[in-house]
Amino acid sequence: MQEVDLLCIGAGGAAYPAAFRLAKAGRQVLMVDPKGVMSGNCLYEGCVPSKAIRETVALYDGLERFQSLGLQGKVTVDFTALMQHKDAVQARRYAQHTEELAAAPGIQLCKGVARLLDAHTVAVDSDKGTDTYRAAHILIASGSDVFVPPLPGAELCLTSHDLYKPSPALQSLPEQMVIIGGGYIGLETATFFARLGTQVTLLQKGERILAGMDPAMVNQLLALLPAGLQIHTNVEVQRVEDRAGRRQVVWLDQGQEISRAADVVVLAVGRHPVIPEGAESIGIELDRHGIRVGPDLQTRYPHIYAAGDVNGRVPLFHAAVRQSLVAAHNMLAGDVPTDYADFTQVPTTVFTLPAVAYIGLTPSKAGPGALLEASYLFAEDARAQILEQREGEIRLFFEPDTLRLKGGWIVGLDAGSLIGQIGTALAAGMTAYDMARFADQHPMSAEGVSKAARNLF
Numbered sequence: 162m163q164e165v166d167l168l169c170i171g172a173g174g175a176a177y178p179a180a181f182r183l184a185k186a187g188r189q190v191l192m193v194d195p196k197g198v199m200s201g202n203c204l205y206e207g208c209v210p211s212k213a214i215r216e217t218v219a220l221y222d223g224l225e226r227f228q229s230l231g232l233q234g235k236v237t238v239d240f241t242a243l244m245q246h247k248d249a250v251q252a253r254r255y256a257q258h259t260e261e262l263a264a265a266p267g268i269q270l271c272k273g274v275a276r277l278l279d280a281h282t283v284a285v286d287s288d289k290g291t292d293t294y295r296a297a298h299i300l301i302a303s304g305s306d307v308f309v310p311p312l313p314g315a316e317l318c319l320t321s322h323d324l325y326k327p328s329p330a331l332q333s334l335p336e337q338m339v340i341i342g343g344g345y346i347g348l349e350t351a352t353f354f355a356r357l358g359t360q361v362t363l364l365q366k367g368e369r370i371l372a373g374m375d376p377a378m379v380n381q382l383l384a385l386l387p388a389g390l391q392i393h394t395n396v397e398v399q400r401v402e403d404r405a406g407r408r409q410v411v412w413l414d415q416g417q418e419i420s421r422a423a424d425v426v427v428l429a430v431g432r433h434p435v436i437p438e439g440a441e442s443i444g445i446e447l448d449r450h451g452i453r454v455g456p457d458l459q460t461r462y463p464h465i466y467a468a469g470d471v472n473g474r475v476p477l478f479h480a481a482v483r484q485s486l487v488a489a490h491n492m493l494a495g496d497v498p499t500d501y502a503d504f505t506q507v508p509t510t511v512f513t514l515p516a517v518a519y520i521g522l523t524p525s526k527a528g529p530g531a532l533l534e535a536s537y538l539f540a541e542d543a544r545a546q547i548l549e550q551r552e553g554e555i556r557l558f559f560e561p562d563t564l565r566l567k568g569g570w571i572v573g574l575d576a577g578s579l580i581g582q583i584g585t586a587l588a589a590g591m592t593a594y595d596m597a598r599f600a601d602q603h604p605m606s607a608e609g610v611s612k613a614a615r616n617l618f
C-alpha cells in the first residue's frame with residue numbers, strides 16, 4: 162500500500178488546481194483518470210473543442226456581414242479542415258498540460274479508474290493491475306457524463322461526446338440534422354451547424370428553450386438565431402429509426418405524430434454526475450445535484466471533498482477550478498473550512514451565434530420590481546457598428562436601495578468576455594456609482610458596461 166497526501170479521482174478542472182496547490186505546499190499528490198491526461202471532459206469533448214468550432218463559425222459569420230463591402234465570392238468553410246483545426250487545438254493543449262505536469266514535482270498522474278474502499282483507501286485499476294493507496298485527503302472530481310435516456314433508437318444518435326472528441330464522428334457537413342434537447346449544448350450545436358448551412362430542427366420537450374435561464378434574456382436570443390434553425394417546443398420524441406442509413410425521428414406534437422428524416426440526430430438531453438464506485442457504500446451522501454457538499458466542498462467526511470460537475474452545483478469548468486482551490490485551501494488548513502465557494506456568482510455563457518451570458522440575480526429570479534435595471538443597446542455601440550453586429554444589449558441589475566450590483570446579462574457582441582467584467586464588479590461588491598465612474602475603453606464593447614450604469618443617473 163502506497164501513501165499519498167492527496168488522491169484526486171479524476172484529472173479535470175476540479176482536480177488539477179488542487180493537485181498543483183498541494184504539490185506547491187510540498188505534498189505528494191496522485192491524480193487518477195482513465196484518460197491518462199490532464200483536463201477532463203472540458204478539453205476532451207466539451208468547452209474547448211466546441212469553442213474551437215464556434216469561433217471559426219463566428220469568423221465566417223462575421224465575414225458574411227461584410228459581403229456588401231466587396232468581399233469577392235462566397236466564403237465557404239471546409240468542414241473537414243474545421244474538424245482538423247479543432248483536433249489540433251486539443252492536441253496542442255494536451256501537449257501543454259503534459260509539460261506542465263512534468264514540471265511539477267510531487268504530482269503523479271495514473272491512467273486508471275479509482276474506487277473507494279474505505280474513507281482513506283482507494284483502489285486504482287489500470288492496465289498493470291490494481292494498486293491500493295492510503296490517502297490523507299481525497300478529492301472526488303470524477304465529473305459528469307452525457308445522459309442517454311431510454312429512447313428507442315438512442316444508439317442511432319450522436320452525442321456531444323461523438324461530435325467534439327478528438328477525431329470526431331462527423332467529418333462532413335450534414336444536410337439535415339435533428340437535435341433532441343433545448344439546453345445549452347443542444348442550442349449551441351444547433352447554431353454552429355445552422356450557420357454553416359445545415360438545416361437544423363431542434364426538438365424540446367418542455368415549453369422553454371434554455372429552461373432555468375431568465376426567459377426575457379432567452380427570448381431576446383431566440384429572435385436572433387440563424388435562419389435554417391427550426392425550433393419545436395412541447396414535443397415528445399417517440400423514437401429514432403434507421404431507414405437505409407438515414408435517420409428518421411418521430412415525435413408527438415399536440416398528440417399528432419410527426420416524423421422527419423435527417424442525416425444526423427444529436428441527443429443532447431443533459432449530463433449526469435459520475436459517482437465513483439464505492440462512494441455510496443462508504444456513506445458519501447448524494448442529493449439531487451450529485452455528491453452532497455456545502456460551500457466548503459467537504460462531504461460528510463471532512464477529509465473527503467467533492468468538487469466540480471460531480472457535485473452538480475455549478476457544472477462549468479471555471480466553477481470547478483474555483484471549487485478545486487477552495488478544497489485545497491481547506492485541506493491545507495487541516496480540513497477546517499477557511500475558504501468557501503460561491504455557487505451563485507459564476508458567469509455562464511451560452512456560446513450560441515450570437516451568444517448570451519449572465520451572472521447573479523436576474524429579474525425572473527428576483528421577482529417583479531425587486532431590481533433596478535439599466536441597459537445599453539449595441540445598436541448605439543461604436544464597436545458593434547464597426548463589426549456590423551448591432552443586435553442585443555448589456556443589461557445590469559441593481560438593488561434599488563443601495564444601487565449595489567446584483568447581476569447582469571449580455572445578449573450579443575462579446576458576451577462571453579463582457580460577463581467577466583460584470584462578474585468582477587459583482588464579486589467586488591461594486592455599486593452603479595463605482596461602475597459609472599470607471600473610464601471603460603472606447604471604442605470597445607466594454608464601454609457599454611459603464612454606459613449602462615451611467616444611464617441610471
Ligand code: ADP
Pocket residue numbers: 170171172173174175176193194195196200201202203273274275276302303304305435437438468469470471477478481
Ligand atoms: P470537472 O470539470 O468537474 O473536473 P470533468 O468531467 O471535466 O469534470 O473531468 C472528470 C474526469 O474524471 C474525467 O476525465 C473522467 O474520465 C474522470 N473519472 C471519472 N470517473 C473516474 C474514476 N472512477 N476514477 C478516475 N477518474 C475518473
